[in-house]
Amino acid sequence: MLKTVQGIYKNGQIRLAEVPQGIRESTVFVTFLENKITTWSDLILQHQGFAESITFESYRDELLPPQDITL
Helix, strand or coil, X not given: CCCCCCEEEXXXXXXXXXXXXXXCCCCCCCCCCCXXXXXXXXXXXXXXXXXXXXXXXXXXXXXXXXXXXXX
């Protein structure tokens, strides 16, 4: 029976997200996945848009502020 459990490898140790039920001892294979990008790339941050595209933010300053709710 194969069972997959997600975990994190850090500083030579693997921490599992859950304890696999019904398994006391087993051979394991560890596959390292690429880290997810947590910041925008410089290419995206420097992008200024396209001159021929619609300016979606053109009316931002005309929006009314949210109304205060009286309880």
